[in-house]
Amino acid sequence: NAGVTQTPKFQVLKTGQSMTLQCAQDMNHNSMYWYRQDPGMGLRLIYYSASEGTTDKGEVPNGYNVSRLNKREFSLRLESAAPSQTSVYFCASSQWAAGGLKQFFGPGTRLTVL
């Protein structure tokens, strides 16, 4: 199992450009998440999806859109990138198991907006 994969690993954009961050999981998990982590800070939830076809806003959704394409894939789109969106973006998935809810994270995408 590859777990949670993210593409690309690194990206540099100019202000106003758009791009989509891709995330896929092969663990058949229902819930998926997008977080951003700014330097020296914790993770902030952008959007999450409890199941295929549903998405909900998190703590910092402005400037982002998401698509839960199917159970495996959850993409994050920046329509018009801004320097304030420079961050490391983590995708995660979760599933209930013995002992509680377990979240699994991808390796992250480091995005710089100039």
Add this chain to the structure above:
Amino acid sequence: AQKITQTQPGMFVQEKEAVTLDCTYDTSDQSYGLFWYKQPSSGEMIFLIYQGSYDEQNATEGRYSLNFQKARKSANLVISASQLGDSAMYFCAMREGETSYDKVIFGPGTSLSVIP
């Protein structure tokens, strides 16, 4: 309003000693869960431990235990017998309850340095 508070930005501990990392949370839900994650300098997020709000016993996973005090809304992580490899950022996180469909939010983190 911040729902998860980690008041210790940085902590130091001597190798082989135990250390407690503090976490307090705020929720009005009856059903919720608390997590702890480790993030080494490599950047990956590593799940450590989970405690459900209805669990009667404190969760333990190897050298990690979660000191859950529901009335105080605290969920402190205890690491026993610290090792050099424990040096990392540690994040407390919370799954909000019945109507939030596994929504998980994080605290600001505590940086732990283990001294040889």
